[in-house]
Amino acid sequence: MTSSLPAAVLWDMDGTLVDTEPYWMAAETPLVERFGGTWSHEQALQLVGRGLSDSARVLQDAGVKMSIPDIIDALTDSVMASLAANGVPFRPGARELLADLRAQGVKTALVTMSVRRMADSVVERIDFDAFDVVIAGDEATRPKPYPDAYLQACTMLGVDPADTVAIEDSPNGLRAAVASGAVSLGVPLLLSLTGVGAHELWPTLDGRTTDDLRALHAAHAPAGSRR
Incomplete structure (x- = not known):
């Protein structure tokens, strides 16, 4: 050429x-359920490609009673733990x-x-x-x-x-x-x-x-x- x-x-x-999208989805579900809510695959798809602050607001609307920085930290900690356990997919x-x-x-x-x-x-x-x-x-x-x-x-x-x-x-x-x-x-x-x-x-x-x-x-x- x-x-x-x-x-x-x-x-x-x-x-x-x-x-890593499955890692993020696996982190979101228990976070919502901790506050008595439910989280579907369709809801998780709405967060794909969004900024984490925007995603945290959606999770707050789903019932997560945490601040935006705390939600971001919780999700990030979970995904990083999956990376440490499973490597880079x-x-x-x-x-x-x-x-x-x-x-x-x-x-x-x-x-x-x-x-x-x-x-x-x-x-x-x-x-x-x-x-x-x-x-x-x-x-x-x-x-x-x-x-x-x-x-x-x-x-x-x-x-x-x-x-x-x-x-x-x-x-x-x-x-x-x-x-x-x-x-x-x-x-x-x-x-x-x-x-x-x-x-x-x-x-x-x-x-x-x-x-x-x-x-x-x-x-x-x-x-x-x-x-």
Whole structure:
């Protein structure tokens, strides 16, 4: 291929890089039940891709009589315990693609709505130097679906969003990526991404390489992009 590599690839974490959504759902149910409420799978799906403060408000509405920071801490503690017990559950092809990007010298950022200590617990369990920059939910000026976290990552990397590829699994996350100006790739997990605005939807990252992301960016980068 003659087109150049994207300047950076920006990764969502939960549901995109790692399949931790079951861990979050497993943390939510007992928390609601502790206060006498019930929590369905359909309710849990409403929290996928949302900022943790927004999710905590939904849990308060479901009867959890705790402050927003305490809810976030309780959920995060539970998910981190699952990670410690079970390891990092990479989505198919995600680790391999990330490693290939690093081998090719492409900058990478992790852009997640999980808090910093949760993000660090995942990154620390990856057996290579995976990311140049991590933007966590407690560092973003506004949560997804706002583009702030992606724009913050681009600023820290010193790249134009139009020269990047962002990978997301949820509608909220994908809306944030699209709004940032990145070439946006949707890899759905629990929720449909049809009609959300992705430049492309791939059913999986399994078997994908840096060359595939190069071709994706070349096909969809806006006119005037230096790439």
